Amino acid sequence: MKKGLNRQEVAWSLTEAANEPYFNLVQRYVFAPYFAGTLAATPAEGASLWGYALGAAGFGIAVLAPTLGSIADSGARLKPWLAGAGLVTFLASAGLWFAAPGSPLLFAALLVFLAGISVELMNQFSNAFLPVSSRPEKMGLLSGLSFAFSQVAGLAVLLLVLAASEAPPAFLADVPNGVDRLAGPIAAGAIILFLVPFLLVGNDRTAGQGASVSQGLSDLKATLAEAWADRNMRLFLIARMISADGMAVVFGFGAVLGAAAFGWEAGTLARFGLVITVFGVLGGLSGGFLDTRYGARRVSLLGLLLMALGTASVLLTDATRLFGIPTGVALSTPLSTPQEWGYLASGAVIAVGAAFTIAAMRTMMAQLAPPTKIAAYFGLYSFVGKATAFVGPTLVGLIASATGSVRPGIGVALLFLLGGAAALWGVRAPPIRQVA
Secondary structure: OOOOOOHHHHHHHOHHHHOHHHHHHHHHHOHHHHHHHHHOOOHHHHHHHHHHHHHHHHHHHHHHHHHHHHHHHHHOOOHHHHHHHHHHHHHHHHHHHHOOOOOOHHHHHHHHHHHHHHHHHHHHHHHHOHHHHOOHHHHHHHHHHHHHHHHHHHHHHHHHHHHHHHOOOHHHOOOOOHHHHOHHHHHHHHHHHHHHHHHHHOOOOOOOOOOOHHHHHHHHHHHHHHHHHOHHHHHHHHHHHHHHHHHHHHHHHHHHHHHHHHOOOHHHHHHHHHHHHHHHHHHHHHHHHHHHHHOHHHHHHHHHHHHHHHHHHHHOOOOOEEOOEEOOOOOOOOOOOHHHHHHHHHHHHHHHHHHHHHHHHHHHHHHHOOHHHHHHHHHHHHHHHHHOOOHHHHHHHHHHHHHOOOHHHHHHHHHHHHHHHHHHHOOOOOOOOOOO
16 A cells, blocks of 8 residues: 555546646637637637737746745645635636637637636645655656646546537537536536645644745745756756747647648647557656656656757748648648648647656656745746746747738747756756655
């Protein structure tokens, strides 16, 4: 029994599955193309507005994440913060059902903005529970399993959408774009299904004096100075910041580019998402074991290089070319041409690389951060992940406005991913230590 996972570890491993359905359905494969292709007047305008909404949410995270992390640490208890972030995400996601064709575009953008902030805060506080809920020797494995479980949840919701698009249930029969709009409520349901169990059975930190804003801000200042003075932590946070910019672009616009390049609609986009998610599951499962064997730093580096390779391949593949080489095969039935299958393969490589990087970087943070300031350092982790992550989507929006195409903007992701790998190369491998 000692070698297996206990109830609290299992419950924590499911918490990431509470937010992945939102990312899969809203920010990547279903609602994002619907926003750009249907709600907006033109795809280029939609891509621009989508980039601005994601960029604004990223800026909000940059402001809120480290402050709230420090405030939470000053009060010791973390569950109220996790529950509050989950509630806001639930309400904003559910509200996307009302983003019908012809409704104000600003309404949908505002909900995406709010949910984009709260879902990242939810992820921040659940990440901070890793060293609290896990035995030290299980952290690498548990982090990889958590990512894999989140991908399984993402896979399940995409299957739901695919089934609904092929055989719409009666309540969607006369609802305009009902399947696209259902993405939000499904994401909201996942929060109840996967976050509530941990809130019920997981241990919280020992109750303290209560959160203090002034104390939290004071701790934040000290944490920033402390982290920057540590060369290892400084390089790690820089690597996290730069690579997160690249991930934000790839995750936010991959399906939008596929829809624009190949004319993919909801059913095909769901299939695209299913392929990507399956490879994310495989990456999460294998990444956890690779982490245990080779260390989190090496796995993170491998992940970033795989993502860069996949992104370069995506940029060289379009309606007539496969990896830059003309195929001579015209588009016809969806997913019937070499260039479409090449696009799928490139996305699979990106998914495996992302699984390696996300899970291993989280483990590195848990190992590098001072044990008494875990939430504050995970606040910094979220902060550096979003401090400039609004730059990438905003650049894509600006470039799409100027060129009428989303493809040139995605090229910036390649530069960010390679820059992140270069910074991570200088980080010394963190030790596996006991966490109080």
